[in-house]
Amino acid sequence: MMKKKxxxxxxxxxxxQAFHLPYLKWFKDQGWEVHVAAAGSLKLPFVDKKxxxxxxxxxxxxxxxxxYKELKKIINKNHYNIIHCHTPMGGVLTRLAARKVRKKGTKxxxxxxxxxxxxxxxxxxxxxxxxxxxxxxSVTDCLITINKEDYxxxxxxxxxxxxxxxxxxxxxxxxxxxxxxxxxKFSLRESLGYxxxxxxxxxxxxxxxxxxxxxLIESLALIKDEVQNVRLLLAGEGTLLNKCKEIARKLDVxxxxxxxxxxxxxxxxxxxxxxxxxxxxxxxxxxxxxxxxSSGLPVIATINRGHSELIDNEQNGYVIPTNDSNSFALxxxxxxxxxxxxxxxxxxxxxxxxxxxxxxxxxxxxxIYSVYMGEDxxxxxxxxxxxxx
Numbered sequence: 001m002m003k004k005k006x007x008x009x010x011x012x013x014x015x016x017q018a019f020h021l022p023y024l025k026w027f028k029d030q031g032w033e034v035h036v037a038a039a040g041s042l043k044l045p046f047v048d049k050k051x052x053x054x055x056x057x058x059x060x061x062x063x064x065x066x067x068y069k070e071l072k073k074i075i076n077k078n079h080y081n082i083i084h085c086h087t088p089m090g091g092v093l094t095r096l097a098a099r100k101v102r103k104k105g106t107k108x109x110x111x112x113x114x115x116x117x118x119x120x121x122x123x124x125x126x127x128x129x130x131x132x133x134x135x136x137x138s139v140t141d142c143l144i145t146i147n148k149e150d151y152x153x154x155x156x157x158x159x160x161x162x163x164x165x166x167x168x169x170x171x172x173x174x175x176x177x178x179x180x181x182x183x184x185k186f187s188l189r190e191s192l193g194y195x196x197x198x199x200x201x202x203x204x205x206x207x208x209x210x211x212x213x214x215x216l217i218e219s220l221a222l223i224k225d226e227v228q229n230v231r232l233l234l235a236g237e238g239t240l241l242n243k244c245k246e247i248a249r250k251l252d253v254x255x256x257x258x259x260x261x262x263x264x265x266x267x268x269x270x271x272x273x274x275x276x277x278x279x280x281x282x283x284x285x286x287x288x289x290x291x292x293x294s295s296g297l298p299v300i301a302t303i304n305r306g307h308s309e310l311i312d313n314e315q316n317g318y319v320i321p322t323n324d325s326n327s328f329a330l331x332x333x334x335x336x337x338x339x340x341x342x343x344x345x346x347x348x349x350x351x352x353x354x355x356x357x358x359x360x361x362x363x364x365x366x367x368i369y370s371v372y373m374g375e376d377x378x379x380x381x382x383x384x385x386x387x388x389x
Contacts (some may be wrong), residue, residue, distance in 0.1 A: 003033045004373070006082045009077065010090040011055045015041035019170040019287070021045060022358050023365060030373070032081075037074060038090065039067075055089055056272045059128070064093060071097040075106075079335070082372050084109040088116060088129065095136045102139060107372040110161075112138075113142040113170075114284020114306060115153065137161040140367060146170070146285040149305040156172060165368055169285040171358035172294050179296030179350060192214055199230045199336055202273035202297075204266055204288045207238030214247055215279040215302070215325055216356045221251040224255065224328035227336055232277075235260040271296040274342070281322060283307055290356050293317075293349030298342055300331050310356075316348035 006027050010016060016024065016036055024046040024119040027034050036044060037051040044050060075083065075098050083106060085094035091110045101158050116129040134157065137143055143161035145151040151166040180188075186196045192198065201220075205211040213234060220232050234244075234257060240260065248254045249286040264267065266288075270276070276292030276299045281308025283289075292312065293298055299317035301307040311317045330378045335342050354360070 003031065004081045005035060005078060005082045007035045007037060007078070009036075009071070009083065009085040009094040010038045011057055011087040013038040013042045013044065013050070013052075015087055016044055017026050017042055022171065022362065026362060026366070035074075035078065035080070037071060037094075055093060057089060059089060059092070059132075064089065068093045068097055071165060075101055080106050081374070082107050082109065082369070084111070086111050086113060092132060092136060099139050102141070106140065107141045109144065109368070109372070110140050111146065112150055112154075112284070113146060114282070115145075115150050116311040123221075125333065131215075134159060141372065142181055144368065147305050147309045150284070150310070152296065154313070163368075163371075165364075167364040167368075168356045168361055169290065170287060171361035172287065172290040172353055172356050174294050174353055174357045176267055177270065177291045177294040179346065185272055186288070188268055192268070194231070194272060195229070197229050199227055200233055200273040200336075201230065201275050201277045201332070202233045202269055202292070203277050203279070204269070205235050205278070207234075207241040209240065210281050211236075211238075212245050212279040212281055212302070213240070215258065215323055215328065216277055217247050217251060217253060218325040219328040219332060220256055221253050222325060223332055223336075224253055224256055225340060226333065230256055230336075232257045233260060233273065234258065235263045235266065235269060237262050255331045266291065267295075270297060273297060275332070276298060276317075277328075277332070278302065278307060279328075280304065280307075285309060285333045290353060294356075296346040296350050298335050298345030299349065300327075300335065310352070312348070312352070316345050316352060339362040 002142045008016060024034050033048045034046055035049040036047050037053050039053060039055045041052055049072055053067045055067045056063050071093055083094060083098050085091045095108055099104060102108050117125045137159035140161040142163040142165060143154055143159060144165050144167055145154060146167060146169045154164050203216060207213060216232060224230060245259060248257050270292055276297040278289055278301035283304050285306045289299055299311050300320055301311055302322045303319045307319055311319050313319050319333060320328045
């Protein structure tokens with residue numbers, strides 16, 4: 001009997017390395033053949049075939065026409081049982097390319113990692129992305145949303161996917177991201193060049209307009225005289241990195257900020273930190289916040305659908321109006337001055353993340369996949385590698 005096949009598609013292959021390896025492995029554990037199609041040449045585990053196709057993030061790039069043609073050839077040739085696509089352009093091109101095979105029985109699943117149109121989004125986003133997602137929902141067997149606002153939007157706007165589901169994001173590894181004892185925190189700090197009495201605020205994100213690190217730099221400038229040992233740790237790269245460095249110089253806080261660049265040790269950086277901060281304008285369901293909460297950190301973040309889904313205001317952190325550096329600074333001071341509050345927020349965050357663990361999301365996705373797999377998958381969770389849970 002021929003192996004059943006699943007194809008995962010996205011804009012770039014790093015998306016799978018960062019968020020979906022446990023789910024690729026899950027299909028392998030069921031005896032399925034796993035294929036991946038995305039731009040990039042990363043070598044991914046748990047994958048039988050990988051296709052490097054020139055998907056571009058912008059819908060206006062001509063290379064997307066070539067990517068569509070290649071995707072269509074791959075899909076028509078390989079006779080997939082299930083196709084699961086991710087990211088906006090990965091979702092658009094894959095669903096267009098799979099229209100013919102879907103009529104022959106291939107099931108098409110799309111995970112929306114945060115609709116580009118949402119409450120507060122620019123009008124151009126609604127003008128461009130809303131009609132695309134609405135139309136393509138009609139060639140989607142299951143639309144998966146990762147936050148409640150997107151789920152309700154798809155339901156109330158009558159998206160025509162055969163099924164609309166909500167899952168708790170891509171999952172966080174609560175065994176890797178967990179609180180540490182004070183002695184381990186201080187030892188790690190010393191190894192990374194920090195002092196026990198430093199007050200460390202951490203944010204990991206690409207430097208772009210949406211991530212809005214400028215707000216954090218402005219807030220830091222407002223508290224630096226009152227919290228003389230404060231340091232803002234900013235991990236990431238991007239087009240606005242140099243602009244943020246210049247803003248830090250103008251506000252005289254360069255000595256209080258560490259621009260860390262691309263880092264692979266986010267877990268350790270969270271372990272040494274006192275609080276997590278986040279300044280983005282829009283989020284679907286941010287993994288960086290889930291990892292911070294799972295690590296036991298209080299979170300202070302701007303209001304958007306992703307942050308508001310994770311942060312219960314005054315329970316496990318604070319949500320602040322967008323671009324209000326004064327309010328942001330005041331909330332930082334509150335947490336800085338109260339160890340009791342800091343501990344309360346941290347514990348509440350850890351408890352909340354139990355619902356967002358990889359093991360929880362595996363079960364949610366298993367229930368969805370089982371509808372389209374044509375077989376009972378109840379016994380498969382016992383085979384799952386606990387290292388990912």
